[in-house]
Amino acid sequence: MTTEQEWEDYAEGLRQARIRPDRKEDKMIIVIPGKPVSKARPRFVRRGEGVITFNPQVTEEGKWLLIAKGQVTETMEGSVRMSCEFAFERPKSHFGTGRNAKQLKSSAPIYHTQKPDIDNLVKFVNDCLNEVAYRDDSQIVMIHADKVWGEQAKTEIRLNQETERGITWHGCRVK
Numbered sequence: 001m002t003t004e005q006e007w008e009d010y011a012e013g014l015r016q017a018r019i020r021p022d023r024k025e026d027k028m029i030i031v032i033p034g035k036p037v038s039k040a041r042p043r044f045v046r047r048g049e050g051v052i053t054f055n056p057q058v059t060e061e062g063k064w065l066l067i068a069k070g071q072v073t074e075t076m077e078g079s080v081r082m083s084c085e086f087a088f089e090r091p092k093s094h095f096g097t098g099r100n101a102k103q104l105k106s107s108a109p110i111y112h113t114q115k116p117d118i119d120n121l122v123k124f125v126n127d128c129l130n131e132v133a134y135r136d137d138s139q140i141v142m143i144h145a146d147k148v149w150g151e152q153a154k155t156e157i158r159l160n161q162e163t164e165r166g167i168t169w170h171g172c173r174v175k
Contacts (some may be wrong), residue, residue, distance in 0.1 A: 002102035007137045028133060028159040029063050030071045032064060035153040036086040038116035039123035043144045086121050087150030088112045094149065121147065125157060133159055160161040
């Protein structure tokens with residue numbers, strides 16, 4: 001049987017493992033504070049005999065892009081590797097009560113397994129950074145994405161330019 005302290009040490013170790021220090025190969029790091037946004041489907045409305053299509057997400061894209069543009073240093077050419085971390089703020093139910101109100105419960109999950117779906121979060125990032133951080137999202141040759149619980153809600157994107165000789169991913173060479 002494990003003690004509560006052992007569980008806390010284990011959880012802290014997992015959290016520390018997720019924290020990636022800025023690596024020299026990270027060419028561009030973009031951090032957007034606030035709840036991660038997923039790609040919404042277009043909406044259709046009947047008007048008389050016709051149908052109107054509209055995107056309800058235009059304002060979210062604009063706000064997100066305004067913050068991102070200030071952190072984009074260049075428009076990348078060639079192959080691009082993308083790493084995304086979507087952090088959602090933990091609910092109160094993940095913490096203890098009373099004197100343990102600031103302590104994370106041992107049963108609190110590390111990964112966010114609720115909606116929104118990770119593929120829709122990545123689609124939103126790809127569409128927003130298109131023609132801003134890279135010419136076209138077809139340049140992205142590798143994507144790594146994590147959807148986790150965190151202290152503060154944020155979206156963190158790391159972009160790297162790759163050479164045609166092969167891609168290095170977490171110490172492994174892909175040819």
